[in-house]
Amino acid sequence: MDKNELIKRIKESKHSKIKVAIVDIDGVLRGKFMHRDKFLSALESGFGFCSVVFGWDMGDVSYTNDIQVTGWHTGYNDFEARVDLDTFRTIPWEEDTPFFLVDFAKEKTEDLAVCPRSLLRKIIAEAENMKYTPMFSQEFEWFNFRETSDSLKEKSHQNPQALTHGMFGYSILRMSENSDYFDDLFNLLDSFGVPLEGLHTETGPGVTEAAIQYSGILEAADRAVLFKTAVKEIAYRHGIIASFMAKQTSALPGCGGHIHQSLWDLKKEENLFFDEKAKDNMSETMQYFLAGQLKCLPEILPMFAPTINSYKRLVVGAWAPINQTWGHDNRTCSLRVLASGKKSARIEHRVVGSDVNPYLAMAACLASGLYGIKNKLTLDTPETKGNGYDIKKEILPSNLWDASQKMKNSIIAKELFGNEFVDHFTKTREWEWKQFSAEVTDWETKRYFEII
Structure with missing residues (x-):
């Protein structure tokens, strides 16, 4: 379905919350619930997602070995997160809660080099x-x-x-x-x-x-x-x-x-x-x-x-x-x-x-x-x-x-x-x-x- 149909479906959904997730460097799915209104707003302007997901290991221990992309030296700022509407699914074992994957951007026009999904999309573009x-x-x-x-x-x-x-x-x-x-x-x-x-x-x-x-x-x-x-x-x-x-x-x-x-x-x-x-x-x-x-x-x-x-x-x-x-x-x-x-x-x-x-x-x-x-x-x-x-x-x-x-x-x-x-x-x-x-x-x- 196109973007307008999808937005209409979400607005008419019985669910007031949406689950969104990113994948960290270890392949672990990290995510959260967003209120439907916040999610719809994020479709237009993006939203912030804490950069710590690329600044710690799978056990949530912060890297201390000169990781550059984020860390205590950056204050663990937010990265720009962008919802990929093509990933829309509903979770059948959670009463069909809507679900989306998101990508990270370093800036609005530049993908984050260490984001696994963005890296794959870069290689796909080459192909x-x-x-x-x-x-x-x-x-x-x-x-x-x-x-x-x-x-x-x-x-x-x-x-x-x-x-x-x-x-x-x-x-x-x-x-x-x-x-x-x-x-x-x-x-x-x-x-x-x-x-x-x-x-x-x-x-x-x-x-x-x-x-x-x-x-x-x-x-x-x-x-x-x-x-x-x-x-x-x-x-x-x-x-x-x-x-x-x-x-x-x-x-x-x-x-x-x-x-x-x-x-x-x-x-x-x-x-x-x-x-x-x-x-x-x-x-x-x-x-x-x-x-x-x-x-x-x-x-x-x-x-x-x-x-x-x-x-x-x-x-x-x-x-x-x-x-x-x-x-x-x-x-x-x-x-x-x-x-x-x-x-x-x-x-x-x-x-x-x-x-x-x-x-x-x-x-x-x-x-x-x-x-x-x-x-x-x-x-x-x-x-x-x-x-x-x-x-x-x-x-x-x-x-x-x-x-x-x-x-x-x-x-x-x-x-x-x-x-x-x-x-x-x-x-x-x-x-x-x-x-x-x-x-x-x-x-x-x-x-x-x-x-x-």
């Missing part, structure tokens, strides 16, 4: 200038626990009770056992404008996987961000805690957040990754795109693996890649090429974990692929056939600190995303590493307490 329409989707794996926030706190987040027992992927029985929850996930997400392509149990106790239907890339990122929060909120109503940590335990595989991607023409009529006359149906555009992603991957890895925990997933034999590899329908590779269908030809980025900020991960996918097209990079990396873990070269950085330092000093990263974003983002990742490094872990206590 459109090159006559491409990026079509993306994301799939998530996550753990479900029969817990509440209170019970988890009482247990210090130790030994949570899994929703189901055993290693039972694609289980009809386990889904039937919790049919009310799974029915709500599928149906309520659809009503919320986050339609699923598929939903099933994954191997591991209480593990579920969902694939979101593909769309234009900005809508795909919106859906992915809203999916994670919506799943958690729906789970609450069933006495369940949903966790999107990349690696819950060393004894089980990690949780992926794989991104499927393709480029179409501006009319969305032709998939430009497919060429029936080319070898393996891979068009020249697809090969350039793939080569760009392979080259840039180690330079921008924190955008795909943003937490300390992310790197516990990227290990041999755990259904996650460890190196710069690609292969046809090969799930041991970083980039899985699926090029057999005219409409379905795509690249699956398998480095991405479930703990990512979808806007940043998709921006990184698209920008690195476009880098390959712009520079007409040759796909020199040979296809991996068989076990990708056997490839012992081009190993990716193995922890957040090393990955962040590589990105911080990367000329390519700064070319793709700009100096201001790279500086801010890598400093937030350094902060995360230093916060972790200052803690004494359970592993250390068990290993050293008595014996050392």
